[in-house]
Amino acid sequence: MKAAPFDYVRAESLEHALDCLHHNGMDAKAIAGGQSLVPMMAMRLARPTVLLDIDRLPELRQVSIETDRVRMGATTRQRTVEHGTELHAALPLVRDALRWVGHIQTRNRGTVGGSMVHADPSAELPLAAVVLDATLRLQSQAGGERQLSAQEFFLGPMFTATGETECLVEIEWPVWEGHVSTAFDETAMRHGDFAMASAACQLALDADGVCRRAAFGVGGVDGTPLAFPQLAEQLVGYRIDPGMARELAQAALQQTEPGSDLHANADYRRHLGVVMLTRVLLKAAQAHRASPELQR
């Protein structure tokens, strides 16, 4: 399983990277951690003739934590987010999601942006991105910068809105005001595998446990991860109980079109999606009485 031949270009600056993409288009592929790309190249499912290494660009690795948002360079290592306690405080849902991502070796190299661009419908970070309505910034030499919401970014399985000459440069995560409760759950065949179905939820609850703001979504049950902002609105003003959680979960999963594969057929996935989403809604709802740090 040796990759097809390619030329290697190490980007010396973002400008240089964009120039390379501009001139090579589809024949070039950017690589940072490579945890998804290198295996695909080994199987010759991906065969760029130019491999553009953007892993060492400091401008793509900056993380800035502000009161209302976190700006995360695309090549921020998953490990950085996993171990960064300040990031946990600002983005507890992303911290929760990371606990399910692969294994230590893959998180040591894998990047947040890499997971986004790879766009596996079962991947955890893309799910967190759509639930939190993250903004993804792309740059190209000819087109400058443009930004997309996460839901606009993910178009289908392994397929994003990234143009041939574009590079993902930043993910901006909204940070909610005040205290939030979060929960992330998935059912996978083994620990660290991609989910057969996953669910993520973030709630802002007042002192009485009444929901003031909500966001939730599911992964692995459609071509992309999906969030349900309109359904989430229905939670505002209520204390979430099991019946409500299940009803909402069922309503959400009605809107999905799960695929079938070796380990999980469509009907099973849909069922799992309901179970996972119900559980995270309840877990997040019940967590607000616990200490601010959500224990998994």
Add this chain to the structure above:
Amino acid sequence: MADPKHPAYQAFKYIGRHRRAVEHRRFVTGNGHYAADVVPPGLLHVAIVASQYASARILSIDTSAALAMPGVHAALTGEELNDAVDPMLPGVDAPKVARYPLARGVVRYAGEWVVAVVAESRALAEDAAEMVSVEYEQTPHVVDPEAAMAPDAPQVHPAHGGNIIWQRKFIWGSVDEHFAAAEHQLSYRARWARSSTVPIETFVATCSWNDATQILDVWASIQMPKYPDLLAKCLRLPGNGVRVHYDVDVGGSYGLKRGLKHTILVGFLARKLGRPVRFLEDRLENMRGGDMQGPDRIFDVTFAFDGDGTIRSMRMRAVDDIGAYSGRSPLQLGKPVGAIVGPYKIASVEYDAYSVMTNKTPQEAVRGFGQAPTNYAIETGIDRIARHLGMDRVELRRKNLIHKDAFPYLIPSGTYYDSGDYEAVMDKALAAAGYDELVVQRDALRATGLLAGIGVSTCLEPSGGNSAFEPLFNPKNETTTWMDSCLIRIDLNGAVTALMGTSTSGQAHETLVSTVVGEVLQREPDSIRVLHADSLNALPSNSPVGSRMAIMLGGAAAGAAKILKDKLLTIAAHNLQAPKKALNYEDGDVFVQTDPARRMSWDALVDIAHRKYHCMPAGMEPGLQEKFCWEVPTGGKMPTQDGRVQMYPCHSFESHVVLSSIDPQTGKTHLHRYAVGHDCGVMISPDVVHGMTYGGVAHGLGAALLEKFAFSEEGQLLSGTFMDYLLPSAEEVPSITIVDHCTPSPLTAFGQKGSGEAGYLGGPAAIASAINDALASVGANINELPMTPQAVWRALRAAGVKESE
């Protein structure tokens, strides 16, 4: 774990003790010597062009573009190869089911090798392989074994006439009578899906032909009986024209690495090109076209039993899907004949076995050689009988287990079980698991809304290896020799070296042999060096299969060591002028019992043997080198007309106790507690035995819950990478408690029985037992492996369980 305490061990100084394996020193420092580490100068590399289709005619092959690429040396097809080599033949009488390394004219499974491209590097070979174009015309295919048995099914090998490569119905004892007299019967189907042992190292074969010496050197990750001989025969070389280097460390095999077809291909290429050639399967090639998948079996079983739980008789129909070609795979229906009643006093058995070909990857030998699926099928029935009668599953077993005073016990199919105490092992496992607390824990889990169950299995682990299934399944094959050997030298400096004649894939044979030789010669085992011979200077061996090496290699090492010890005593007697029976041998020194001052040291005896011929007894061979080659105990007989034969000599035994819970909403299983009671007689190397038992449990867990080579209707392998074929990690395998028991074998040098298959043979049955115990509480059951979350969920749905909606 503390050293075992059974009285049998008191006789030994080194056997049965904790000892660090000799092999580990090189593994922990990265100094293993695996086949892929061998890089002869000028090495060329092979990549394979494989068939995309399950069944097709090959219309044309165009290798011109590939051959034109720089660095490419050859693009070999079956047209050239298959005229130059002899075919590999099945283990049963089916001469029209011939196999060659490369397809010719037709392809019979998706992944079958069509062209072998050879280049300066593996990467270049893969580049060139992409440039080969093959034109196919698809033909009808069949992937379901029961469909394949129908007379109008597409034929995988039309010349054979039908897809059943072998079939026989055995009737041992008065089956009809016992069924008629029994109060109850129950029938069920149990399905063991195709899984395999999937070692982390793929198969590697490197060959180098020397024109001057006319020897083909082979370095391969091999675990196979008669490999050099079959290789030489197929390559049309004399037997002494092939030198297999057994000192290659094999990265796991568990029965599987029978890469004869890989090696024939590479051997041919090495001779043709005049350069060393290596084929190192990548994982994709290995999973799909390496022919290393395991049993794929449908059991239809009926038990006849009485209301008090006594099991009278069993009818078992076993249909095994061996894929498109046959190696020894049909014989995996044969080995279980030697333990067809499990550990139970069942008086008669009807065994109707079918080996069926389909357009799928061929099957190869997997740990246990068919015993694990058979144990799963039997144990499924035991639990069902208990449930049917409202009897406790443990009590039902207790009632039917062969009693400890009944050994040697003759089972209906002609095998004597040498020794055992099955009830004691089961009780030890129950105690180790803390059965009463398990029940409490199970109920507590149920109270939280989970399904929970306890699983029990009691399973035979036949050991010692024997070829008895060969003549059983093919009367034209009169093979009854199943031998092993050891050569031991004591050199001029008094150091001991032993030579073994086959490969090792994790069984710590160097440790085994040095422990045994040290025990007999009373010399420190760490001072004894054990080497792997090559096939030209090796004494005969039938390789580490059938859990045989502790018995056979251990026995050979003991045999040779005893002859050497006796020789030393004879030299001492001659020089001390005392009769041998008046002498004591202690740690290699010899002295007169009644006058210890009259003594000769090891060094002095060695010196005489090597240098002082004038001090040697008359007619004695100079030097100190002795060999021992022997036949498997109880072996050497042909089967009877009605298919009775002593299969393996020794019978180890295991009992598993497992606590599992199932999340009814997701179908996901969690194993909370896992205990194994294990009896393999005297353990020469307890650490080694325990290690293989833990590993076997993990293998069993994979087969039970996760692993399947799944095929589409079109015969495409769906689980051909590690992303889809799921191997259990340390997160999936629970903590395991092993408790030992010892019923020494009367047949072996130290009372040892074999134990390479422990854990795997009883594990899937126990996990299935636990899951079905959990499911029984809601009227569901599952009789097909693997019991994946989706499969469990479907079983719950079928039973109308509310949470699964």
Add this chain to the structure above:
Amino acid sequence: MSSSLVTVEITVNGVVQPRAVEPRTTLVDFLRDHLGLTGSHVGCEHGICGACSVLLDGEPVRSCCMYAVQADGMAVTTVEGLAPQRGCLSKLQDAFCETHAMQCGYCTSGMLVACHALVERTPQPDEAQIRDAIGGNICRCTGYQQIVDAVKLATSPGYQVKEARAQGTEASHG
């Protein structure tokens, strides 16, 4: 097409190793084929089995999932570099021998790398942490039990290395 070779300088087990490589050469193939360090093993080439694990700037990574060119200027430690010095074993290596934490040895290099990294970070890991640390390393021989035992043993207070001599570094007598 043939691609042009790229010069890389990777420090491996403390030694700077300049080489010219094809870009598509993975780090594991570089270590094995270009440097002759065959202690790291190839099991799957798609990032699952972990047999190829090495330390990259001190952190465990799958060396089949990166190209050597990506590791230019970085430091790699392979299993051959885990022992404190020639003729000695590390506590983990020694404990692996004591608890019989390997059989065929093929996954062992990767396991040791993962365990060394764990112990650096967490000097007294509990069972859950150990299983998590080796969760990305598949073993088909051991069932993991004795590997977990080895890490516990190596990190237990006062553990002394018994294997003072690795094979072949000093003459052994008797």
